[in-house]
Amino acid sequence: MMLFTKTLLSDSVKNLVLLLLFFGFISNGDALADDGYRLWLKYDRIQNATVRTSYSKSLSFIAISGNDDILNNAAKELQTGLSAMLGKQIPIVKNPVANQKGIILSVSAGAATGDGYAIEMKDGNTVVSATKEVGVLYGSFALLRHLQQHLPLEKAVGQSSPKIQLRMLNHWDNPEGTIERGYAGSSLWKWYELPETVDPRYTDYARANASIGINGTVVNNVNASARFLTAEYLPKVAALAGVFRKYGIKTYLSIHFAAPKTLGGLKTSDPLDPEVRKWWAEKTKEIYRAIPDFGGFLVKANSEGEPGPQDYGRTHADGANMLAEALAPFNGVVIWRAFVYKADPNADRFKAAYEEFAPLDGKFAKNVIVQVKNGPIDFQPREPFSPLFGNMPRTPLGMEFQLTQEYMGFATHWVYEAPLFKECLDADTYVNGKGSTVARIVDGSLHNYPLTCIAGVANTGSDRNWTGHPMAQANWYAFGRLAWDHTLSPETIAREWTQLALTTETKAVTAISDIMLRSREIYVDYNTPLGLSRPWTGSHYAPEPWQNRSSRPDWTAIYYHRADSLGLGFDRTTSGSNALQQYRPKASSAWLNAETCPLPYLLWFHHVQWSKQLSSGRNLWDELCHRFYTGADSVRWMQKQWAGVSTSVDPAIHADVSGRLAKQYKEALWWRDAWVLYLQTFSGKPIPAIYPKPDGTLQQVKESVNSYLMR
């Protein structure tokens, strides 16, 4: 089960303890190293005896009635966590024990609504109650989280309900085990072994998700294989669903829109063809026979070469509604992605999703959600919010964030993403006046959406520590916490995660969360400052702002930055692509004018002359140099800050992160030099004398970048 599923010891416990005692003595420091597997569910023994004693007195049993899987898992998790933190076994009982204080888990109608939970103190007992079993599970994890932070028990009292209904991970995992944009090993799902062999790790995955309120998972890539719809693969998916179900998580599949042809042998996949509709209806029935609580379909259609309804002259709504019809009898949902853009040399990719989807508002069936990436392009380190948000009041819009760091340094750069998520969620669309934030659209409160959804493209993989970069665990965590409650601050979440996953020492918590909170801005500064975007083509990793050749113009780097002898940036005002017209005037008013446009968004919307004086007091060229240099230099600050917590963090994790920070610093210099030297060929201006010279020539930087682009 749980935490210790994967220890290395097979013999009796007595033997084990003896062994470990000796290993303790002969340890050279990392013998008992933390490998990060436990994530934020570490449950280290509480060292402070006062706290421990106080908890022990009040939490001496866990009472549940009935034999529900989810409730049992709530009790088991409490037992696992409490026993480890308190250093004594806490029993699971059917009824509260007389003359003792403990935890009572209760499903009752009067408690918190929906997936929510309440924690109350009653007669000295701590009562976790909810109207649904899964609410009790969430409440139990909330209680554990509270105790992991060593807070006074009575302060755990309160109620909490999630603001968004479907809180999902999207796995871009392929059937052969690779992960598109995965940087933490291979897929967690062992398709060849399933369903006969069920890796115990699936349970730990479910525990981790349930602990932060995630209640849905799409197990396969949106560039979908039809394999998953076959009779051969459905039992495999069902085996995963069987594990996840016990933690309140529904399983979804990405579907291949052409499956009626490729799998069903039909002549068409036209969504208005009766045979096609019948095929999907039958296939959906088959799925629900295998997985009665199946969640639904995620669809990438007519996007980057994937098949879709437009292949038959139909609309996205036609395609989505066909699937919706098949799913409706089972209360399944269609999550239809709005990530579309055409290879049109005269178009602005920024505008594509809006242009295709906004006219379809109101045309989707009731059980369809349109899932929109946070920004109009593609998960850049900073983007303005997608103009679709607010412009489809009659269509539930779901949010798609990317946890995996496709454009944020893979697993070698430390970027805490909560500020990015929050920036988008807090953005005001002004569609119903001030306060019409993206968050209020996504949580349904602004347009009274009957369905609400938020998805994170998972950063998990088979690496022992789940996420490659140990600190990237925080992005999974933060996503879940914000999916539950988008009003939480990045700082609150950073401090909370640090305490759960790394250390409870206050100074270290502050030092680490300081790094986290600055990390994204630092990355933006050396990577894509002032509203630059997409300086990648092949690798999505190494700097390639010079990339000017591709099968389509919007797959070059120069398409995005538009550097020339006059200046830099993409004019999206009326004199340019006029993409800004897709926003409400109040939302875009500051952006419309280069004089007032906040610097973080400047080059998203304006082609700015190199000598243009900015609000910072520097001209554009100098400001760019300032950002690249100070951004890169700030990684040294991260290194120093991290060095300062060496005694507060497990040595293995500390060493691992130190190594990654060294790499990050090296690569921050790479980015700095790549951009500065490349842009200098347009600006013709000197690097301000206060900065050191680049470490090499442009040619040298290109050569090292090319190493990462070779077969």
Added chain:
Amino acid sequence: MMLFTKTLLSDSVKNLVLLLLFFGFISNGDALADDGYRLWLKYDRIQNATVRTSYSKSLSFIAISGNDDILNNAAKELQTGLSAMLGKQIPIVKNPVANQKGIILSVSAGAATGDGYAIEMKDGNTVVSATKEVGVLYGSFALLRHLQQHLPLEKAVGQSSPKIQLRMLNHWDNPEGTIERGYAGSSLWKWYELPETVDPRYTDYARANASIGINGTVVNNVNASARFLTAEYLPKVAALAGVFRKYGIKTYLSIHFAAPKTLGGLKTSDPLDPEVRKWWAEKTKEIYRAIPDFGGFLVKANSEGEPGPQDYGRTHADGANMLAEALAPFNGVVIWRAFVYKADPNADRFKAAYEEFAPLDGKFAKNVIVQVKNGPIDFQPREPFSPLFGNMPRTPLGMEFQLTQEYMGFATHWVYEAPLFKECLDADTYVNGKGSTVARIVDGSLHNYPLTCIAGVANTGSDRNWTGHPMAQANWYAFGRLAWDHTLSPETIAREWTQLALTTETKAVTAISDIMLRSREIYVDYNTPLGLSRPWTGSHYAPEPWQNRSSRPDWTAIYYHRADSLGLGFDRTTSGSNALQQYRPKASSAWLNAETCPLPYLLWFHHVQWSKQLSSGRNLWDELCHRFYTGADSVRWMQKQWAGVSTSVDPAIHADVSGRLAKQYKEALWWRDAWVLYLQTFSGKPIPAIYPKPDGTLQQVKESVNSYLMR
């Protein structure tokens, strides 16, 4: 460190022990499960007090002098192993402790030669000596192996030297982390993190290899990326080499033959071009600056689309010798693969390697090894030995075995490969009369090769248990043991590995090694009996004997089995391709005639009529049915046998393997039905009545197979 590098506990040992004590109580059975990470280096505490006491008295210290990395690691490993097995810390000391008995590690000229070691008892001490540090390391692991089997200490006395000089793993690992033909997760090498972050797992990889005498590793795929030769990647490779070196393991690279063009910017990669030769000489110097003990290059050239010297009208020898010249100053070697075959519809792929390479005998530089796959085709479940063995007396031929189960059920079929390795090594080529075994060619004794080499294509990956199927660890182990001493029997190795990795209970050891020893023959029976081969095209996994379309004829399945209305099999006698002529008459005499040809090789060499009576007393069709049915049925025997050891093997490993066996049984039926139903369309004969009917129609089998071939 070592063993426990990856436990899940970060707090103090005291805390840990308390924790584990409680977890022992609340365990639901797999709380302390063995995840297989420790491989055969488990060092479980010896339960038998007599044995433990006896060892404790004689092994109370480990004495080493000097400060050599390899010696230190030998001592550390002994300390780790002994302390764990004996339940008390064994100190490492500079000098033997008076009035105590212990282990003395000694490097001295008189001891075992080469990489060998001697273990002696002197004045009550156990002395492990060798002429080289690495010999002491090997001797230490041998001693530990002995103790892990609870054998009397004095029986450890003896000498051992490896019969082959270069004992290598070949990793087909790609720069982005995928592994060609890998079924155990992603690559162990984290190229993006290296060299700044050095995963502690690299050390455990090196320990495992050193423990079985492996002394070389090629870290990248033979379909090679030129990345590894860049200034960006060499420091990464050097970081790995730095870890491996301390365990006596040299690092090698697969090279991309066209690198002078693609990486160096030259106009040609012609091996006779002076600029090209200079480029390789300079590149080689650069490599040795980074890795002073670099081993050399492995080359796949003019094979399956890879570039090579033939692109310029040059020979394999021209290509190899150019690289040999660059490596010679540093004592590096070129390992040039003989895996070549042309897309010639009239040729027999069986003959291709011989035809291209045999004429080049004597034309290779001194530091070139030609590496030959065990069979003439490609790692099939059973192949006759490659006719190249014995036909290049003036060219050192290395052996290439495949550990990863590309054609043996990936990670879901249990196939112990030692019998396959042994079958090839023991085959008699008769080139210098009787007893001219392949082993004697590979170990150099027959032709007095100055260089000897044996390679296993690794089955390792990032999966926690290293090899996906827990039992596939035995193939890595067996390869290493046979590379050291090819006279060991598969049974000896199976029993040894089982004791080290699974259980020391005698009955269980016998039961498990029984499964292992029969497993390959069982697989052959349901997969490719009687000399069938290569019933795959796309997947190398699911049965596809019907596959008849490909870009080249030798990439179809029908090319290999040649089923028609008359019979089955590939005629390689004089009436056919005459491939048998490539063997010495005495080696091939039994194979030449369908009447005398041993059944396991029958269809390799003969097109046999369906009604032909075989030596088994059955006709061909009935014999095929017999093999497919009994083969599949034997998996049930494996399941029963495995069920019988449930109390002797760690429960997590037991459950894992049970799941895989269930899958294997399902897929054995799949293979049986696929072949029988497909071949029946040619033979027109009924399945003998003693067998049950297939589980479905041919069409149904094809449909389920197609699931595995979809994008």
